[in-house]
Amino acid sequence: MEFSSKLLENAVYEVSQLPGIGKRTALRLVLHLLKQPEEQTELLANALLKLRTEVNFCKNCFNISDTELCEICANPKRDETLVCVVEDIRDVMAIENTSQYNGLYHVLGGKISPMEGVGPQDLNIIPLISKVREGHIKELIFALSSTMEGDTTNFYIFRQLEGMNVATSTIARGIAVGDELEYADEVTLGRSILNRVPFENSIKAN
Numbered sequence: 001m002e003f004s005s006k007l008l009e010n011a012v013y014e015v016s017q018l019p020g021i022g023k024r025t026a027l028r029l030v031l032h033l034l035k036q037p038e039e040q041t042e043l044l045a046n047a048l049l050k051l052r053t054e055v056n057f058c059k060n061c062f063n064i065s066d067t068e069l070c071e072i073c074a075n076p077k078r079d080e081t082l083v084c085v086v087e088d089i090r091d092v093m094a095i096e097n098t099s100q101y102n103g104l105y106h107v108l109g110g111k112i113s114p115m116e117g118v119g120p121q122d123l124n125i126i127p128l129i130s131k132v133r134e135g136h137i138k139e140l141i142f143a144l145s146s147t148m149e150g151d152t153t154n155f156y157i158f159r160q161l162e163g164m165n166v167a168t169s170t171i172a173r174g175i176a177v178g179d180e181l182e183y184a185d186e187v188t189l190g191r192s193i194l195n196r197v198p199f200e201n202s203i204k205a206n
């Protein structure tokens with residue numbers, strides 16, 4: 001792509017670094033911003049910068065939060081004995097949208113993936129095991145996507161829990177294999193949480 005301006009080229013390059021955005025889309029977005037009032041670009045840039053510099057993760061569940069404890073963890077009406085283990089924040093949002101779940105979450109920050117060089121130590125697994133060891137949690141619900149990486153991660157955590165007094169379950173696999181949680185519709189996802197099955201059964205079934 002030939003650019004008439006170095007400034008334009010730089011802006012397009014930076015926008016095209018975002019996932020799913022090619023050079024053409026980046027150019028369209030940048031030209032769109034140029035047509036808007038200058039304040040619009042300022043608002044966008046400031047919101048991103050502020051998010052990046054001030055972002056905070058809930059110290060209990062690792063959800064993105066503006067406060068030390070996120071709104072979910074700080075809500076006394078939520079069931080603290082039930083913890084849903086998810087890959088990322090989008091899964092928390094998806095499950096919250098179903099209004100079918102009243103427990104807490106634990107955001108791992110990814111899945112174990114040897115292919116992508118992500119090991120257990122790169123995820124929030126140790127804090128999860130420590131939390132379970134404290135003894136207040138009665139059930140962990142694995143809600144990772146049904147991919148090989150998701151299964152590997154579930155199984156790794158399951159093994160770490162050996163000998164601890166906690167029930168483990170997995171959301172019903174009504175969701176097609178390979179589907180990401182965030183794409184499941186709310187009704188299906190809500191039903192999957194209500195119809196969760198003991199984790200041991202899911203291993204036997206595989």
Ligand SMILES: [Zn+2]
Binds near residue numbers: 062073
């Ligand atoms: Zn939290």
